[in-house]
Amino acid sequence: MNNSTSLITIFISMVIINNLILTKFLGLCPFFGVSKKLSNALSMGAAVTLVMVIASLATSIIYNYILIPYKVEFMNIIIYILVIASLVQIVELTIKRTNLILYNALGIYLPLITTNCAVLGITLINANNNFSVLQSVISGLGGGLGFTLMLLIMSGIRERLELADAPSSMRGLPAAFIVAALLALAFMGFSGLL
Amino acid sequence: MEIEKVKPIKKFWQEFKKGFVITNPVFVLVLGLCPTLAVTSSIDNALGMGIGVIFVLLGSNIIISLIRRFTPPIVRIPVFIVVIASFVTILSLVFEAFIPPLYEALGIYLALIVVNCIILGRAEAFASKNTVFYSIADALGIGMGFTLSLFIVSFLREILGTGKLTVFGLNLFSIPVLSQLPLSFFIMPPGAFLVLGLLLALFRWLGVLKNE
Numbered sequence: 001m002n003n004s005t006s007l008i009t010i011f012i013s014m015v016i017i018n019n020l021i022l023t024k025f026l027g028l029c030p031f032f033g034v035s036k037k038l039s040n041a042l043s044m045g046a047a048v049t050l051v052m053v054i055a056s057l058a059t060s061i062i063y064n065y066i067l068i069p070y071k072v073e074f075m076n077i078i079i080y081i082l083v084i085a086s087l088v089q090i091v092e093l094t095i096k097r098t099n100l101i102l103y104n105a106l107g108i109y110l111p112l113i114t115t116n117c118a119v120l121g122i123t124l125i126n127a128n129n130n131f132s133v134l135q136s137v138i139s140g141l142g143g144g145l146g147f148t149l150m151l152l153i154m155s156g157i158r159e160r161l162e163l164a165d166a167p168s169s170m171r172g173l174p175a176a177f178i179v180a181a182l183l184a185l186a187f188m189g190f191s192g193l194l
Numbered sequence: 195m196e197i198e199k200v201k202p203i204k205k206f207w208q209e210f211k212k213g214f215v216i217t218n219p220v221f222v223l224v225l226g227l228c229p230t231l232a233v234t235s236s237i238d239n240a241l242g243m244g245i246g247v248i249f250v251l252l253g254s255n256i257i258i259s260l261i262r263r264f265t266p267p268i269v270r271i272p273v274f275i276v277v278i279a280s281f282v283t284i285l286s287l288v289f290e291a292f293i294p295p296l297y298e299a300l301g302i303y304l305a306l307i308v309v310n311c312i313i314l315g316r317a318e319a320f321a322s323k324n325t326v327f328y329s330i331a332d333a334l335g336i337g338m339g340f341t342l343s344l345f346i347v348s349f350l351r352e353i354l355g356t357g358k359l360t361v362f363g364l365n366l367f368s369i370p371v372l373s374q375l376p377l378s379f380f381i382m383p384p385g386a387f388l389v390l391g392l393l394l395a396l397f398r399w400l401g402v403l404k405n406e
Contacts, residue, residue, distance in 0.1 A: 023383050028227040029311065074287060077305045078279040085275065117228050117309040124302040169398035173224065177391025184384035 007138045009194055010131075014142025017191055020118050021150045022184040024125075027118030031151060032176055034109070036162075041155035045148025047106040049141065051091060051113050052122055055084050056140025059123040060133045073127075080123050088113055118147055153183065202327060209331035219312045219336055220343035221397050226312040230344060231386040232303050237361055240348035242296040243303065244341025246285050250307050251333040253281040255321040259329040262322045274317040275308070282308045312340060350389050355381030 020026040027048070034044045059080050067073050092110045095103045113119060122143040126136040157179050166175055219225045229247070233239040257277050258265075265273050286304050289297040297304065307313065316336055321329040353359060357373030359366040379385050 025228045025231040025383070025386070026306075028231070029225075032224075032227075074283060077283050077286070077308055078276065081275055081279050081308050082272075085272065117306050120309050121228075121302060121306060124305050128302060170395045174391045174395035174398065177387050177394065181384045181387035181391060184387055185379075188382070188384065 005129075005135065007135065010135055010139050011142040013194060014139050015146040015149065016187060017193060019146045019150060019187060020121065020143050021147060022180070022187050024121065026121040027116055027147055030109075030116060031154060031180075032173060034151065034155075036155065036158055038152065038155045038159060041151040042148070043105045044109045045144070045151045047109045048113060048116065048118065048147050049144025050106075051084075051088060051110075052119055052140040052144040052147075053137060054091065054140075055087055055119050055123055056126055056136040056143075057133065058083055058087060060126055060131060060136035063127050064133060076124070076127055080120060084119055084123070118143070150183070154179065206327065206331040209328050210335035212332075212335060214335040214339040214342070217336075218339040218343060220340060220347075221394065224394075225315060226310045226340060227390075228306060229303050229310065230347060231383075231390060233300060234344055234348035234351055234386060234389075235355070235381040236299075237345065237348045237352050237359070238296070239299050240344040241341065241361075242289075242293070242300060244337070244344050246289070246300075246304060247307060247310065247312070247340055248334070248337035249285055250278060250281045251313050251316060251337045252330065253284075254278045254313060254317055255329040255333040256326055257281075258317045258321040259324060259326045265322070270322065271314075271318075274314060274322075278313055278317065279308050312336060347386075347389055347393065350393075351380045351385060354389075355379070355385060 014020075018024065021028065021031050030044055030048070034040050059076075062079060062083065063073070063076060067076060067079070088110055092103075095106065095110075122140055123136075125143075126139055129135075129139075131139060154176070158176060161175055161179065164175075170178075216222070220227075220230050226247075229243050233243045254274070254277050258274060261273070282305060285307070286297070289300070289304060316332060320332045324332070349359075353369070354372070354377050356378075357371075357376045358368035377385075380389065
């Protein structure tokens with residue numbers, strides 16, 4: 001992909017075709033950890049989407065206007081992780097001050113996001129593809145929404161899976177992995193879309 | 195003198211074994227899943243990733259254990275992250291310079307070692323509380339346990355997915371029918387989830403892991 005890739009293409013590709021969880025295996029810890037209840041999944045997904053969009057914006061500005069002109073692209077790992085960690089703190093404080101209801105819904109998930117590989121992953125994908133600032137924001141939004149979609153589907157399935165009479169060694173995590181395998185197989189069907 | 199000399203080495207092995215088998219990061223603690231699934235489509239990539247993680251874990255454990263007395267507890271997490279990110283940067287520069295094919299194959303997952311929960315977890319739970327000597331044991335044990343897990347998953351995926359076993363360009367053996375009609379499902383993303391899920395279930399069934 002290069003600068004001529006249209007925004008719609010990037011968005012659709014991030015949401016369903018190159019879904020972060022199913023094809024890139026990013027953000028699996030929350031995928032298997034949080035996806036036991038539908039309401040938690042929605043809050044987590046919203047928090048991740050918010051952070052991804054802001055992080056994509058900030059890191060692509062840094063990458064395009066600081067790292068590339070000064071030829072220090074190799075420093076992106078250290079800079080990105082610091083930017084994301086501080087952004088998460090800022091977002092947490094801002095939400096706490098402005099909207100207490102939202103804070104109660106998202107609060108406990110925000111600190112977990114710092115070490116969520118999906119957020120760092122999407123900023124690195126943006127950098128590897130040389131996306132412009134606008135393209136990065138769209139890709140961040142798409143990535144976040146794709147992540148939320150997967151979390152919702154997974155939690156819906158797992159709520160029912162709890163009631164299933166599975167052999168004891170398959171219960172819980174192994175069964176969740178098998179479900180993820182079937183989901184990934186189903187979503188591979190979208191790969192011819194673009 | 196003799197006893198004092200033997201004791202630390204014995205404890206060194208205990209810490210090593212603990213990380214390697216008893217608290218194996220992938221199969222027991224279920225940590226570091228992203229690389230476990232993403233890079234295990236071939237044995238080469240899995241071993242490359244394993245070596246990378248051992249290097250970063252060793253470096254970060256040594257440095258963090260050396261500076262543990264001067265690190266203020268409030269800012270310890272940012273300090274840990276900067277130390278880890280520095281080692282990952284060194285690693286990715288070295289891989290890019292000396293083994294470009296592996297660097298290309300691992301892609302963003304090399305950089306994502308930074309957010310691998312295993313490394314930050316060991317820094318927080320072990321290196322920041324123990325001496326350098328035992329931190330090295332812990333890093334080697336956990337790192338090699340992680341590499342072993344990656345190897346098991348990638349071994350199964352490569353055998354089933356390609357019907358052959360190729361290590362660093364050397365074709366060790368190929369299975370007659372399977373290599374002509376490989377189950378390429380297993381080297382694609384869904385195969386990764388399936389193999390790891392079945393392995394977890396198998397280890398539970400064998401009684402190695404506890405049921406939920």
